[in-house]
Amino acid sequence: MRELVAVSSPDVLGALGAALDGTGPALLPIGPGETAISSLTGPVEDEIALVVATSGSTGQPKGVLLSAAALRASAEATHARLGGPGTWLLALSAHHIAGVQVLIRSLLAGSEPGVLTGQGFRPSAFADAARAVLDRAGRHYTSLVPTQLVRLLADGGAGLEALAAFDGVLLGGAATPAELLSQARAAGVSAVTTYGMSETCGGCVYDGIPLDGVRVRLDEDGRISLSGPVLASGYRGASPTSAFAEGWFHTNDLGQVEPDGRLTVLGRADDMIISGGVNVAPALVERVLCAEPDVLEACVFGLPDPEWGQLVAAVVVPADQAAPPSSARLRALVSDRLGGPFAPKRIAVVPELPLRGPGKVDRRALAATMINMKNSGIISR
Structure with a gap:
């Protein structure tokens, strides 16, 4: 030994x-x-x-x-x-x-x-x-x-x-x-x-x-x-x-x-979102969002929802903090390229993504933050 x-x-x-x-x-x-x-x-x-x-x-x-x-x-x-x-x-x-x-x-x-x-x-x-x-x-x-x-x-x-x-x-x-x-x-x-x-x-x-x-x-x-x-x-x-x-x-x-x-x-199996019976891989949605010039970074995850089981949520970091991208436009882009079930039903804009370990986005922290924002009325969708 x-x-x-x-x-x-x-x-x-x-x-x-x-x-x-x-x-x-x-x-x-x-x-x-x-x-x-x-x-x-x-x-x-x-x-x-x-x-x-x-x-x-x-x-x-x-x-x-x-x-x-x-x-x-x-x-x-x-x-x-x-x-x-x-x-x-x-x-x-x-x-x-x-x-x-x-x-x-x-x-x-x-x-x-x-x-x-x-x-x-x-x-x-x-x-x-x-x-x-x-x-x-x-x-x-x-x-x-x-x-x-x-x-x-x-x-x-x-x-x-x-x-x-x-x-x-x-x-x-x-x-x-x-x-x-x-x-x-x-x-x-x-x-x-x-x-x-x-x-x-x-x-x-x-x-x-x-x-x-x-x-x-x-x-x-x-x-x-x-x-x-x-x-x-x-x-x-x-x-x-x-x-x-x-x-x-x-x-x-x-x-x-x-x-x-x-x-x-495609991402971790336990990160897979099942929304309305459809399997949504967060990585696919993130790729569409990050392909937009207005989006610097993005993180997609599931949130509990009584109707959908889980809903698709996204947090994005805008390329220009003073001119964040339109949530409606981002939803439309994802829907057009991947289909309606992949489009985030809730989108929040933040100045930066929280990290844990060597560069990994802290999805749990983001999910908790978005739930708090929803409960506080900061975001309605």
């Missing part, structure tokens, strides 16, 4: 090399000011190098057990897909798997990563941190969540100019709207969408295509299952689960395979 120690995210890099080669303890990264969850501490198997805390959709704390071999396999497959090792800029927290993987890729590349410091994400700070990375020889990479990309595109200037100079920009943590991806690529950003989770050492499907060694299949109910050398060894601090079975990790995400063989993720 091997010792597991909690380490604050700023200190992960210094201890990561020894965790990977077995000369030091396994690591449990924690965020600034946080303390280790007691159920996750204690000895681990010798092959485990990292335990990543995650609450998933249930809120039940559990630790994802990641072996050194799986972490290396993920980092090496990423470099193979992007065109070779390079210098990375860490713009994400190192207590989430996406941030840790930036550090692991840097270690394997033998290159000191750049680190974006400070509270919050500011395009000007990103530009400064990127400049120090881009001045080095070789290839250059970074990893962002879509919200960070939105801010860089909206701000323009030095931050966007620096972003466009990277050889690869991984986008993960949440779905990247098609319109946002098009805008980024039109601005010269070498954006690569990623799909994965802590249980797969981070992103393992890039632009819809699995990384080398990774396999994807859709189960009978349309849920995505993943296999390959990047899989976690299981969970710690949680009851036994069937999520890992026969060499596959069974996700709670719904997907479809396009005619060209690429995987499209």
Whole structure:
């Protein structure tokens, strides 16, 4: 057995090399000011190098057990897909798997990563941190969540100019709207969408295509299952689960395979809205809304309703706060493209979407906010 120690995210890099080669303890990264969850501490198997805390959709704390071999396999497959090792800029927290993987890729590349410091994400700070990375020889990479990309595109200037100079920009943590991806690529950003989770050492499907060694299949109910050398060894601090079975990790995400063989993720199965007997995938509605130039970001979810069972609700962030889009027009757009049952019956406009974890929109908080707004008479539809 091997010792597991909690380490604050700023200190992960210094201890990561020894965790990977077995000369030091396994690591449990924690965020600034946080303390280790007691159920996750204690000895681990010798092959485990990292335990990543995650609450998933249930809120039940559990630790994802990641072996050194799986972490290396993920980092090496990423470099193979992007065109070779390079210098990375860490713009994400190192207590989430996406941030840790930036550090692991840097270690394997033998290159000191750049680190974006400070509270919050500011395009000007990103530009400064990127400049120090881009001045080095070789290839250059970074990893962002879509919200960070939105801010860089909206701000323009030095931050966007620096972003466009990277050889690869991984986008993960949440779905990247098609319109946002098009805008980024039109601005010269070498954006690569990623799909994965802590249980797969981070992103393992890039632009819809699995990384080398990774396999994807859709189960009978349309849920995505993943296999390959990047899989976690299981969970710690949680009851036994069937999520890992026969060499596959069974996700709670719904997907479809396009005619060209690429995987499209439709969202979580438990986010599916059943309105009037019709299954509504929030991701499809969000794509239509975000394709509108007046909409910067959108989140769609179900609310309880005595008539429909659930009604489709949407919260949008306008591109121009002083000129929000018309709710009637947004409903008509969704209805025209997807059908009447998909059109949001309730729409609210907010200055920004609340986030949890690495760039994931907090749907529960938005749903609670909208219910309060409805009860207070702030919105009537």
